[in-house]
Amino acid sequence: MKTANRFVPFLMLGAAVMFARAPFMIHDAPMESTMGLIQKIFYFHVPAASATFLAAAVCGIASALFLWRRNPAADHVAVSAAELAVVFGIIVLATGPLWARKAWGIWWQWDVRLTMTLVMWMVFVAYLLLRRFGGPGSEVLAAAVGLFGMALVPFIYISVNYWRTIHPTTNVVPSLPPEMAAPFWWSMLAFVLLFAAILIVRVRLESSRAALEDAYAALED
Amino acid sequence: MSGFKRVMTAGVMVIVASAAALLAQTTSGFEPATNIGKESLPAGPLVYTAYAIVWLVLIGYVFMLWRRLDRVEKELREVAARIGSGKRS
Numbered sequence: 001m002k003t004a005n006r007f008v009p010f011l012m013l014g015a016a017v018m019f020a021r022a023p024f025m026i027h028d029a030p031m032e033s034t035m036g037l038i039q040k041i042f043y044f045h046v047p048a049a050s051a052t053f054l055a056a057a058v059c060g061i062a063s064a065l066f067l068w069r070r071n072p073a074a075d076h077v078a079v080s081a082a083e084l085a086v087v088f089g090i091i092v093l094a095t096g097p098l099w100a101r102k103a104w105g106i107w108w109q110w111d112v113r114l115t116m117t118l119v120m121w122m123v124f125v126a127y128l129l130l131r132r133f134g135g136p137g138s139e140v141l142a143a144a145v146g147l148f149g150m151a152l153v154p155f156i157y158i159s160v161n162y163w164r165t166i167h168p169t170t171n172v173v174p175s176l177p178p179e180m181a182a183p184f185w186w187s188m189l190a191f192v193l194l195f196a197a198i199l200i201v202r203v204r205l206e207s208s209r210a211a212l213e214d215a216y217a218a219l220e221d
Numbered sequence: 222m223s224g225f226k227r228v229m230t231a232g233v234m235v236i237v238a239s240a241a242a243l244l245a246q247t248t249s250g251f252e253p254a255t256n257i258g259k260e261s262l263p264a265g266p267l268v269y270t271a272y273a274i275v276w277l278v279l280i281g282y283v284f285m286l287w288r289r290l291d292r293v294e295k296e297l298r299e300v301a302a303r304i305g306s307g308k309r310s
Contacts (some may be wrong), residue, residue: 004279023272037264041271047277087282094278102264198283205290208297215300219307 003202011197012181018190025183032180041095043183046173047191048091049117053153054195055085056120058195059127060150063143075139078146080202081205082127084195085149089121104166112159113167118151 022043032039059081065074096114097107108114123145125196130142176184 037268040268044272044285087278091275091278094274098267098271098274102262102267115300120291194279196287201286201290203277205286205293208293212297215297215304219300219304 005204008197008200011200012194015190015194015197018186018193022183022187022190025186029180029183030177035103038099043187044191045092045095045182047086047098047188048095050188051191051195052085052088052092052117052121053157054192055081055088055199056150056153059085059124059146060153063146063150066143066181067140067163069145073207074085075143076203076206076210077199078130078143079128079197080206082124082131082142082146083202084199086121086128088191088195089117089124093118093121094156111165111167112163113156113165116156116159120149120152120156123152147191181199 026040026043029040029043031037059078062074062078062081065071066078100109101107127142127145127149130138130145134141158172159165160167171185
């Protein structure tokens, strides 16, 4: 944990520099031929979605480890990642409709990817509510919820390829021209660096809370 | 003509007359367009709002996280000091 904490300033600085440069790269990227200016939301919407999926996966893996080994550190990582899944999910669910309003003419469509993304976000909100109000022993039930949340990620990703949907398919990113690929991957890396930094800090908060509880227990003794 | 046939005939004539009146109403409602501007939802405000949301959520969350961490670690140091002073006494 202490080793990870040492990386935080560098991760934060790297993310800050990349986020500062990103708007200029996005501005210089060409407009998409059918959607025009509104397509530029893509450069933050997709990396935010990737960060959400990453958070869900980390939560699921940490939850599985906690259920297997009952390791408190795994539980700290799981609850931290769940919170990040909710935060980055808010970005995805807010920027998506803004893009959809112009591109599709509607704010929201109950198609498979949008609906399942909303459901996954609600699963992690439920995880946090369970941890907050579930009382002692809720960590185990929450871990099962976290696993379920992680299981939704591959379905959400492949859904656009197998169901008739209005949402763009997974072919978009691999087929990006270089002038669009550069700002996209730059933003993606910025989001990943920020995610890593925030996750480490959030885990530190969770560990400190646990230490505080132990300290109060020791004080009472 | 029997009574039933008279009623049926009258009913059909009422229906036909109503349909004709409705048709006349609808066909006379349209006016040819002379100068239509390009109807479009501006993308700029939507793009700026999207990026503003991203920045606000990220900066807001990082700020809140740092405050929470600062508060908890400060309380942890205070409790640790109380435990330490309790052991010494």
